[in-house]
Amino acid sequence: MSANRPAAIVVLAAGEGTRMKSKTPKVLHEIAGRSLVGHVVSAARELEPEQLVVVVGHASEQVKGHLAAHYEGTRTAFQAEQNGTGHAVRMALEELGQAPDGTVVVVCGDTPLLSGETLSALVGTHGADGNAVTVLTAEVPDSTGYGRIVRDAATGAVTAIVEHKDASDAERAIREINSGVFAFDGRLLADALGKVRTDNSQGEEYLTDVLGILREAGHRVGASVAGDHREILGINNRVQLAEARRLLNQRLLERAMTAGVTVVDPVSVLVDVTVTFERDAVVHPGTQLLGATHVAEDAEVGPNTRLRDTVVGRGARVDNTVADGAVIGESASVGPYAYLRPGTRLGAKAKAGTYVEMKNASLGEGTKVPHLSYVGDATIGEYTNIGAASVFVNYDGEAKHHTTIGSHCRTGSDNMFVAPVTVGDGAYTAAGSVITKDVPPGSLAVARGQQRNIEGWVARKRPGSAAAQAAQAAGEAAEREG
Secondary structure (H helix, E strand, C coil), X not given: CCCCCCCEEEEEXXXXXXXXXXXXXXXXXXXXXXXXXXXXXXXXXXXXXXEEEEEEECEHHHHHHHHHHHCCCCEEEECCCCCCHHHHHHXXXXXXXXXXXXXXXXXXXXXXXXXXXXXXXXXXXXXXXXCCEEEEEEECCCCCCCCEEEECCCCCCEEEEECHHHCCHHHXXXXXXXXXXXXXXXXXXXXXXXXXXXXCCCCCCCCCHHHHHHHHCCCCEXXXXXXXXXXXXXXXXHHHHHHHHHHHHHHHHHHHHHCCCXXXXXXXXXXCXXXXXXXXXXXXXXXXXXXCCEEXXXXXXXXXCEEXXXXXXXXXXXXXXXXXXXXXXXXXXXXXXXXXXXXXXXXXXXXXXXXXXXXXXXXXXXCEEEEEEEEEEEEXXXXXXXXXXXXXXXXXXXXECCEEECCCCEECCCCEEECCEEXXXXXXXXXXXXXXXXXXXXXXXXXXXXXXXXXXXXXXXXXXXXXXXXXXXXXXXXXXXX
C-alpha cells in the first residue's frame, strides 16, 4: 500500500471540451490505448486512495459507461450544470456523504501525462509540510498565459496565484505556474467550499478561491514542484492531443529501452501503455504495438507491422504483418505481408508466410503455411506443410465449419479444403485438388477432373486473334523442324 494514501481523489471530468470539435466527450478521446480520463484514473489508483470519485456532467451516461466498463469500482458524482471547479468538488464531496478525514487530491480529467509518482510526491509534501492545501506547480520555459505562483521568500509558502492578465512585470517573470492539481485537508476543504462566492465574471464557484479562504484563516498553503513540467499539460484541442501522444509515446519507449529493449527508430514506432516487453526484444521502424501486446525475449517485430492484443513468443520474427488477438509461438516466423486475425495460434517454429491470412486457426509446432493462402477455422497438427495458394473453405453462406489437418501432412498447391473435412496424419493431397471428403491417415487424395485437350479450338473460335496467330506460327515452326 502507498505510504501517501489519500482519503479521496476527485477527478474533474464534467466539461464538454468544445475546442475538440468532436461528438466524443473530450475526456474519452484516446491516446496510447487509454482515454484521457482513463490515464488520470490509472495514475490516481497508484496511490490506492480510500475513495476515487470522477465528477461527470456533459455526456454523463457515456462517460459513466466507459468508467464502469474499464475502471470497475470507480464512483461518479453528477454535476448537472458546470458551475465551476469549486462546485464540481462540492458535488464530489456530497457523493461521498461526508467530509473525508484526511487528504483529498483534486486532479483534472484531461491531463494524461500526469504520473502516479508525481501525485504521490504531492501528497507526501502536503503531509510533511503540514499544509492545509498544497498546489502542484511546475517550472516552465514559457509561463505566458498561466497563473503564477507567488511565494513567501522566507518560508516558501504560497502567498498568491496571480493570473497572467493581472500580473505585474515582476510577477510575469516568475516561471513557476499553477497546474490546477491540489491536495487539501479534507475537512478544511469542505468547510471552505461553503464560503466560496460566485460574484465573478462567470458567476461560478472557483476552487482556487479556497486557497485564499484558508490562507486568510491562518492556514498554510504550500506547493510541490513537478519534476517534469510536461506532466501537467491539459488537452483542449486535437493539436494538444497529438502532442501529448508524442510525449507519452516517447516516455513509454524510453522506459522500454532502459529496460533492455532495442527500438531501432523511436520516432516511427507507436506503443500503447498496456504493451509489455522482455529484454533483448527488437522493434523495427514503422511498427505499432497496441492493446495487450507482449513481445518476448529475442523476438523481432517490424518493420511496418501493427500488432494488437498479440503475444509474440521468444525468438519469433514478425515482418510487415497485421495481427489482432493472435498468439505467435517461440521461434515462429510471420510475414512478410501476413494478416493474423483473432483466434490465430502459431506453435513453436511454425510459419505463416507471405500473403497468408489466418483466422481462428491453430498451427502445431513446425507447421508451415508458406505463401498465398487463407486458413480459417482450422486445426493443423505438427510439422505439416500447406501448399501455396490453398484455401480453407469454411463458410457455407450461413455457418462456419471447421477443418482438421493432422501432423506430418503434405498438401499440394492450389488445394481447396471444403469444411467440415479432416485430413489424417501423414496424408498427402495432390496439387489442384478440391478436398470435400475425409482423407484417411497415410493416404494420397486426388480430387480433380481429367485433363482434356481440344486441339484447334483457338483457330476455330478465335480466328485472327493474337493467340490464333501465335498458335499458327508455333505449328508452322514445328512442321519445319519436323
